[in-house]
Amino acid sequence: MNKIKIALGIAWAFVCLLIIIILFPGLTGLSRAMAALPFMKINPRYTGGEEAFIKPADACTLVVRKPVFDGLWKERKTGFVQIDWRGDIPENISDTIDYDQDGAPDFTVRINTKTDNSELIPVSTSVKDIDVSTPTSYGWALRVNLKKHY
């Protein structure tokens, strides 16, 4: 029994040695395999959610994303919708957004991209306030807080 335990212990130690030896040369492949696992994607709370629709706006493109209400196991009562302006953004942005595409505008936003001043005019009762309004590498991103009505 003692000899079996010793043999198993040494065998496991040598397996560990092999793991470390193949770890670094195989890191790229192992990382790709890890990235392919179903849970290996960034939560929409961070990515801003999937693109819902795109609207051309002068020199830039307006991307409206799907509202994000993600919770641990069910949707939350509060969330946000992210709007991206991509391309050459003007000094003054003024757009009216119908994020749920029900035909009625949900809010109007005015942004001065030079002074970082952002103003939100809610139309829908689901729209609360501005969470984030920031310049990005692709233009400008805006996150507007939302609440659900049941």
Added chain:
Amino acid sequence: MDNTLTAKPAGKSLGKALLYTLPMFLITFVFITGGRLSFTDPAEVLAIFLVFLGMNVLYFLMHYTGETDKFRAVLFIIFAVSLSFTLIKNIVDMRSSMSFSQADIVECRIPFCHLVIPMMIIPAAFTKSIIFPGTILGNFANISSMIVLWLAATIVLGRGFCSWGCFYGGWDDGFSRLRKKPVIRKISDTWKWMPFAVLFMVALTAALTLVPTYCDWICPFKAVTEFEQVTNVESAVKAGVFISLFGGLVVVLPAMTRKRTQCSFLCPLGAINTVSNKVTPFIIKIDKTACSECLKCVAACPLFALTPEGVKAGTVSVFCSKCGKCVDVCENKAIHFGIKGIPPGTMKNFTRNLFLFVSFLFIAVFSAGSIVFTVKSILDFVI
């Protein structure tokens, strides 16, 4: 293999030490250089050569002197400092600041570190997604690579990751060595259970809020990496918390107690690594027949893994990070690196050599990139 019950201490044989170093020399040469050296940038070649040589000298000295901890600590501390330097330099080059902005979060440009792992497990299971604004693949410090590296290291080394792989641990390890004698001697070792409470709290709050709460509110190492831009009261409070925790748990308390207090009392990943200590084959063993119960090992242990009762019973707790400090202070060589299944006091040299090879190879290759980058930056500055 050395099968004697009273094995003579490792080391002091130049030939043997050189022989043990040769495989490490060859493997680290291949891994650090990628098997090729481009001479287009002399500073880079010199940096690679210096790092490669320095690491192998440390490994040789471990075998030649028979001591482990002080040579491990040199590399471990250099790793911590150089990783912070590399990260800060990259971030400052990218953003002109150590702080990250809302845009960095929106564009998922935050470097991922292993301390996020305890918070992402429950949300990953329920939402099938990662609650961190980083990148899955590609770029610097991507999520996939960090998980693979940590997973392999924690299976192989258990909590040994905290002394042979964690690029933050070197900070409090370094500060814990500033004084020769501790100012505060009596600390209840009950505190060592605190990381489990922190783990429970951050895992729960992260699951409920889908925010990596430890990174957001607690992590002391934001002081030496990156932090949220202070723009309002909330971000100012967060900055106050991480600066206080870094100052208290990473600098002041380690210096006063000679213990790694951040690792012992706060780190939630350390708690997970403690559990994985049950998986690793490598453990510290006490040969009760050789032990004089002087308890020097208990005093030396920086992570409260050894207790007087444990030493008398010949057991080392799962909190052990296999730093080797206790092994080095034991005059009777009763405490030693071992492998599960092998009785204490037997095959000491073989088990030590195998453990050192595995753990040193991990830290050497893992740390090489950032240390080479730091050395090259210093050379560029000097030359």
